[in-house]
Amino acid sequence: MLTTTQINALKPREKAYKVADSKGLYVLVNPNGSLLWRVKFRFHGIEKKMALGRYPDVGLKEAREKRDEAREQLESGVDPVAARTQARVEAEIAARTTFRLVADELIEKMELEGKAAATVKKARWFVDVLGPAIGNRPIADITAHELLKALKKLERKGHHESAIRARSFAGRIFRYAVATLRAQHNPADILRGALINPKVKHHAAILEPAQFGELLRAIDGYGVLIATEM
CATH class of the missing domain: 1.10.150.130 (Tyrosine recombinase, N-terminal domain)
Incomplete structure (x- = not known):
């Protein structure tokens, strides 16, 4: 198993190389000096690899935790790579669906x-x-x-x-x-009932025939006024 001291001492070479930790976890050392966490596993007999982040942004302890999470998914019959891709797609859709x-x-x-x-x-x-x-x-x-x-x-x-x-x-x-x-x-x-419900204002009904006639004449007069102004 690796230690932080060992990881910090890793030097780049002409070609990328791997340094194993445990249970499929390893560090990929690139020619440019970047150190990348990877975990390899088998799903339905097919070997796969999954990126876990860049060292030191992701430390040794966190990388092992991520590896263990992936192994738990495998034990449940879930492909960690597919699950991560699905989660990313769902997050992108949710962010766009405002x-x-x-x-x-x-x-x-x-x-x-x-x-x-x-x-x-x-x-x-x-x-x-x-x-x-x-x-x-x-x-x-x-x-x-x-x-x-x-x-x-x-x-x-x-x-x-x-x-x-x-x-x-x-x-x-x-x-x-x-x-x-x-x-x-x-x-x-x-939120039904959470807002102020304004009191409804009821207007008096016109019950007398004479008053109703006055209303109709007023409406008719208003129509004539509008027509004249036009």
């Missing part, structure tokens, strides 16, 4: 489905409101706490109804992300 990207995709879907222009415009407004806080965050990583913080900022400005509607539309975005396998939960659902 809240705004999914929201824009949903809005495009709404347009293709023939939703009213006013509805689409309002949807874009909600996305713009939430964008500074969570727009660039991977949608799968957004927590209910993050979303609530963004909604509360809107609420503190006195826009209670807008905050409630923004939560509702955010819920649609998260549900779409879940449906398209880019998220596993909808944090907006957890």
